[in-house]
Amino acid sequence: MLFVGVSAARADAFDDTLQKFLTDSYTDTEAGVTALGAGGDVRAFAVVKALQDGRLLADPAARRVLIDDGGALKDAATGAVVSPAPPPADLKRVRLNNRLRRAVEAALGALTLRAPDPARRLDAAQAVFKSRDAGALPAVEAALSQETDTRVKSALAMARAAILITSPDAPEAARIEAVGMLRERGDQSALALLSALPPGTPATVQGAADSAAAAIRNRLQIWETAQNAWYGVSLGSVLLLAAIGLAITFGVMGVINMAHGEMVMLGAYTTFVVQEAIRQKAFTFAIPGTGIGFSLPLPAALTLDWSLPIAVPLAFVVTGMVGILIEKSVIRFLYGRPLETLLATWGISLILQQAVRTAFGPTNKEVSNPSWMSGAFELGQLSITYNRLWIVCFSLATFAMLLAMLRWTRLGLEMRAVTQNRGMAACVGIRTARIDALTFGLGSGIAGIAGVALSQIDNVSPNLGQSYIIDSFMVVVFGGVGNLWGTLVGAFTLGIANKFLEPFAGAVLGKIAILVLIILFIQRRPRGLFALKGRAVEA
Amino acid sequence: MIPRALDRGTIVFLALLGAVAIAVPLLNLALPDSSPLHVPTYLVSLFGKYVCFALLALSIDLIWGYCGILSLGHGAFFALGGYAMGMYLMRQIGGRGVYGNPLLPDFMVFLNWKELPLAWWGFSSFPYAMLMVLAVPGLLALVFGWFAFRSRVTGVYFSIITQAMTFALLLAFFRNDFGFGGNNGLTDFKDILGFNVQADGTRAALFATSCLALMLGYVVCRILVASKFGMVLIAIRDAEARARFLGYRVESYKLAVFTISACMAGVAGALYVPQVGIINPGEFSPANSIEAVIWVAVGGRGTLAGAVIGAVLVNYAKTTFTSGALAPYWLFLLGGLFVGVTLWLPRGIVGTIAHWRAGRRITATEDAPDPSGAAVATKPQAAE
Numbered sequence: 001m002l003f004v005g006v007s008a009a010r011a012d013a014f015d016d017t018l019q020k021f022l023t024d025s026y027t028d029t030e031a032g033v034t035a036l037g038a039g040g041d042v043r044a045f046a047v048v049k050a051l052q053d054g055r056l057l058a059d060p061a062a063r064r065v066l067i068d069d070g071g072a073l074k075d076a077a078t079g080a081v082v083s084p085a086p087p088p089a090d091l092k093r094v095r096l097n098n099r100l101r102r103a104v105e106a107a108l109g110a111l112t113l114r115a116p117d118p119a120r121r122l123d124a125a126q127a128v129f130k131s132r133d134a135g136a137l138p139a140v141e142a143a144l145s146q147e148t149d150t151r152v153k154s155a156l157a158m159a160r161a162a163i164l165i166t167s168p169d170a171p172e173a174a175r176i177e178a179v180g181m182l183r184e185r186g187d188q189s190a191l192a193l194l195s196a197l198p199p200g201t202p203a204t205v206q207g208a209a210d211s212a213a214a215a216i217r218n219r220l221q222i223w224e225t226a227q228n229a230w231y232g233v234s235l236g237s238v239l240l241l242a243a244i245g246l247a248i249t250f251g252v253m254g255v256i257n258m259a260h261g262e263m264v265m266l267g268a269y270t271t272f273v274v275q276e277a278i279r280q281k282a283f284t285f286a287i288p289g290t291g292i293g294f295s296l297p298l299p300a301a302l303t304l305d306w307s308l309p310i311a312v313p314l315a316f317v318v319t320g321m322v323g324i325l326i327e328k329s330v331i332r333f334l335y336g337r338p339l340e341t342l343l344a345t346w347g348i349s350l351i352l353q354q355a356v357r358t359a360f361g362p363t364n365k366e367v368s369n370p371s372w373m374s375g376a377f378e379l380g381q382l383s384i385t386y387n388r389l390w391i392v393c394f395s396l397a398t399f400a401m402l403l404a405m406l407r408w409t410r411l412g413l414e415m416r417a418v419t420q421n422r423g424m425a426a427c428v429g430i431r432t433a434r435i436d437a438l439t440f441g442l443g444s445g446i447a448g449i450a451g452v453a454l455s456q457i458d459n460v461s462p463n464l465g466q467s468y469i470i471d472s473f474m475v476v477v478f479g480g481v482g483n484l485w486g487t488l489v490g491a492f493t494l495g496i497a498n499k500f501l502e503p504f505a506g507a508v509l510g511k512i513a514i515l516v517l518i519i520l521f522i523q524r525r526p527r528g529l530f531a532l533k534g535r536a537v538e539a
Numbered sequence: 540m541i542p543r544a545l546d547r548g549t550i551v552f553l554a555l556l557g558a559v560a561i562a563v564p565l566l567n568l569a570l571p572d573s574s575p576l577h578v579p580t581y582l583v584s585l586f587g588k589y590v591c592f593a594l595l596a597l598s599i600d601l602i603w604g605y606c607g608i609l610s611l612g613h614g615a616f617f618a619l620g621g622y623a624m625g626m627y628l629m630r631q632i633g634g635r636g637v638y639g640n641p642l643l644p645d646f647m648v649f650l651n652w653k654e655l656p657l658a659w660w661g662f663s664s665f666p667y668a669m670l671m672v673l674a675v676p677g678l679l680a681l682v683f684g685w686f687a688f689r690s691r692v693t694g695v696y697f698s699i700i701t702q703a704m705t706f707a708l709l710l711a712f713f714r715n716d717f718g719f720g721g722n723n724g725l726t727d728f729k730d731i732l733g734f735n736v737q738a739d740g741t742r743a744a745l746f747a748t749s750c751l752a753l754m755l756g757y758v759v760c761r762i763l764v765a766s767k768f769g770m771v772l773i774a775i776r777d778a779e780a781r782a783r784f785l786g787y788r789v790e791s792y793k794l795a796v797f798t799i800s801a802c803m804a805g806v807a808g809a810l811y812v813p814q815v816g817i818i819n820p821g822e823f824s825p826a827n828s829i830e831a832v833i834w835v836a837v838g839g840r841g842t843l844a845g846a847v848i849g850a851v852l853v854n855y856a857k858t859t860f861t862s863g864a865l866a867p868y869w870l871f872l873l874g875g876l877f878v879g880v881t882l883w884l885p886r887g888i889v890g891t892i893a894h895w896r897a898g899r900r901i902t903a904t905e906d907a908p909d910p911s912g913a914a915v916a917t918k919p920q921a922a923e
Contacts, residue, residue, distance in 0.1 A: 256695045333882055338695045339609045340881040343836060346829050347877020354870035470706050470825065473699045508710045515707040519683075519700055523690045 014041045015077055018065045021094050022058045029094060030103050037107025038138065045111045047076050052104045056094040059086055110139030118149045125155035132162040158185055162193055168200055175205045183212035187381060191216045223381035228499050234388040236495025237395040240488060241450035242468045243475035244402060247487040249443035250476055251419065253436055255331060256342045259349035260472065261465025263444045266322060267315035267451020268460045269356060272365045274311040278302050305370040308452060315448035323444025327437045357462040365460040373456060391453045398449065403484055415439055474518050480528020544765040552844050553754055560750030564743035583742050584814050585858065589851045590749040591811035594756050596834040596850035597843060598803035601760050604841030605769060606796050607776035612701030613804050614828035615708050616676035620805025623675055625725035625818040626659060627668035632729050646720045656718045665732060672809040673802045680801030688790040702825045709823035724819025736813050749810045756803050760843050772796055836880045839887025848889060
């Protein structure tokens with residue numbers, strides 16, 4: 001009985017409020033909006049939203065307010081569709097001005113604070129935290145008292161603290177308590193709030209805010225360092241992927257492969273082809289204008305999530321074959337002439353780039369992230385994206401596998417033998433020419449799988465490889481040839497150093513500084529961090 | 540020393556170059572447009588560009604062909620010389636820029652700078668600018684080379700760090716706050732020494748000057764390589780450790796020749812800029828430097844004339860290809876050139892011809908009944 005009474009009284013209040021929209025006066029409309037925002041009626045949200053979108057119509061003749069819901073006119077009070085629609089001439093759109101729009105937004109914010117969906121409540125609370133509109137305080141406090149979801153509750157408490165700390169008429173104790181809460185929160189926005197208190201703030205509040213701000217700054221500094229270190233590790237892993245293939249060809253064979261970047265690019269394009277085939281549900285190959293071509297249907301269960309597990313081995317095989325082809329057709333004639341090899345492989349890189357440009361066009365190709373690689377998670381103040389995390393793991397795994405291969409397989413043993421003493425290796429029956437071809441193929445294949453990883457974070461275009469080749473060379477020169485550990489250390493050192501220099505010097509100057517540092521470093525260790533010792537040096 | 544440097548081939552080459560230097564401007568200026576022998580002005584500028592590239596190639600040949608130093612960053616010295624010239628030309632614009640500022644070039648006004656940066660002081664004076672054309676690349680080469688050669692960075696390592704050097708400069712010059720026009724570079728030139736850079740007469744004079752500079756560069760290179768200094772360079776190229784054990788200060792020789800070569804590249808850049816009318820950071824791109832190396836390889840390393848011929852031939856091919864329907868295939872051809880020349884023509888065009896002629900001479904002397912020809916019998920049958 002009591003419940004019905006309250007409900008009826010509320011309905012009356014809601015109806016009274018709606019009457020304010022009929023007068024076509026801005027003052028009345030504002031009073032109506034504010035009342036709707038402050039009141040707790042479930043129908044209020046639809047009305048205010050309609051007002052914001054210009055779908056709220058006044059029908060002064062029938063003294064009712066209608067909502068234009070995609071052509072159907074609904075009574076705002078009952079929610080029922082008005083069956084004989086009144087002639088449009090009788091209806092007046094409720095108008096808004098800029099001041100009203102702010103009131104509408106505030107009312108919407110207050111109303112969403114009590115929305116049934118917790119995610120929307122959370123958004124609303126965060127919006128209030130940002131706007132710290134003193135008018136929303138009663139709504140926030142009302143919502144806070146009813147809230148059950150802990151995340152929304154803490155967000156509401158933060159919003160309340162943000163309002164309290166900036167409003168001059170709040171009691172001092174409440175403001176100091178608010179400072180404490182913001183200090184707990186400890187992020188950039190809390191810092192911004194604390195360091196920009198309005199003038200006329202009492203000294204005690206100001207003092208508390210200052211010390212809290214200092215504490216937050218310290219904590220943020222640490223998080224920033226961690227973030228930089230993470231970015232550095234991430235860049236380092238990319239450099240490592242791009243450089244280990246180079247380290248193998250350079251270390252084992254003494255061959256500078258300027259086409260290495262193009263192997264990376266081919267790997268990235270392999271990923272693109274795989275994804276395209278999965279999207280089309282068929283692998284199609286055709287040479288335009290000749291009528292030569294075929295189409296291979298793929299099972300429908302194959303989704304884009306599988307594209308990378310397929311692309312990695314495929315890219316390894318494709319680029320490995322290209323590498324062996326290059327070795328057999330060009331490089332083996334140029335052994336012992338490193339400068340000529342450099343020029344010839346540069347020529348090959350031009351040809352490969354242009355070939356890809358001819359086949360796929362010069363524009364960037366769209367390569368999407370599989371679902372398990374998209375998104376990010378928060379670790380304290382650290383935001384870590386899954387694709388970067390996967391690439392770090394992937395490059396370390398590749399490195400470990402390569403090390404294991406060199407250490408424990410027959411091919412690895414023979415490769416090391418050829419590196420250490422080519423003549424002696426040949427004498428004990430190792431077919432050095434075959435080892436050379438396989439080594440070159442291995443280095444190229446690893447560049448190919450680096451390309452698969454890079455396709456996830458960079459633009460896939462014919463110039464992809466060019467942007468990594470100089471950095472990769474720097475890693476190899478810095479780390480020293482003939483030792484994969486040197487490449488690992490070199491890649492991560494350069495990656496982290498780069499990211500730590502960036503905030504001070506900017507991205508470009510940071511890179512220049514790195515190049516200068518490497519040139520200076522070579523002064524002290526002309527053959528890199530982990531140089532080969534003994535006779536191999538002069539070979 | 541000088542007579543030995545100016546052998547018959549050199550004199551023929553210089554005479555040819557001198558004839559071109561006189562003929563092209565004459566055919567451009569003295570003949571009417573309707574004449575079939577008339578050389579249009581755009582061709583004069585194009586040939587002028589080739590001549591500048593030839594000088595760059597010559598400077599690379601001096602260090603690569605005679606001292607075995609493969610620099611993949613010579614484009615940087617070329618571009619630095621070009622920037623020095625560009626800065627002079629920018630200052631000559633004076634109040635005629637878009638913003639009409641008598642002191643500051645347009646891009647500085649655009650960036651809201653109030654005064655001329657220190658690096659730009661003095662560039663309104665031509666002699667000072669010319670000094671900088673030599674000094675800036677020379678100084679960079681001196682410092683860079685001192686660091687590199689001192690720690691015995693050789694071979695491909697040296698090539699890679701020179702490439703890194705030009706890459707670093709590329710990045711730096713792309714920045715607006717570096718003070719050299721950012722990625723737009725320097726352009727919109729008006730006058731050089733009071734003459735309009737666009738005028739036919741100026742273009743012809745620039746062409747003739749470029750040819751003169753090439754001739755001078757050629758003579759300098761000839762004198763260098765024919766002297767004792769040049770012999771030591773060749774010794775270093777062929778056996779660096781042995782030259783060092785014989786007591787030569789290998790580092791000093793390398794540093795000297797590297798610096799001279801950088802200055803030559805700077806001059807080439809300085810002459811290039813007024814003829815093409817722009818200098819931008821793209822000139823620093825590592826690809827440009829490597830392309831210059833292939834000119835030398837095509838013509839023949841270690842043959843100075845070969846560098847010149849290679850530069851002109853490759854650039855002529857580039858102009859022909861990139862301006863027509865064949866444009867997409869130019870990179871295939873260029874790439875193929877890199878591979879083909881290193882595989883099948885390691886001596887280059889001039890080197891192969893010289894080798895073949897030397898072989899014929901030997902065969903001829905072998906055939907002749909020469910009692911003192913015993914020594915040549917040790918030579919293999921090179922003609923085959």
